[in-house]
Amino acid sequence: MERFSAAGAGAAGADAFAYWSVDLANPYRARVGDFGAFTYSPPMASLASLAGLLPWRTFLPLWTALLLAVAVWLGGRRALLVLAFPPVAIELYYGNIN
DSSP states (O other): HHHHHHHOOSSSTHHHHHHHHHOOOOOSSSOOOOTTOOOOOHHHHHHHHGGGGSSHHHHHHHHHHHHHHHOOOHHGGGGHHHHHHHHHHHHHTTTTOO
């Protein structure tokens, strides 16, 4: 039920959902472009599978906080400008690690 409700949540956190829901037995079961498709290397699948130990509603806020903290750290004194830059805001919205 948790996976169904997470997948139905919409686009917010879509990339984070791919990390959270990766199945080590078959990490590439979904096609590229499908919701929840995992497109990273097998070692990253092993690392991402640890996210699945947490409930989705716990993982997404923690993951988003981590991404925000890294963006603020990298932005330094210009952190607000970095966060206001549309490509950065979009990546945060999707929960992406780029």
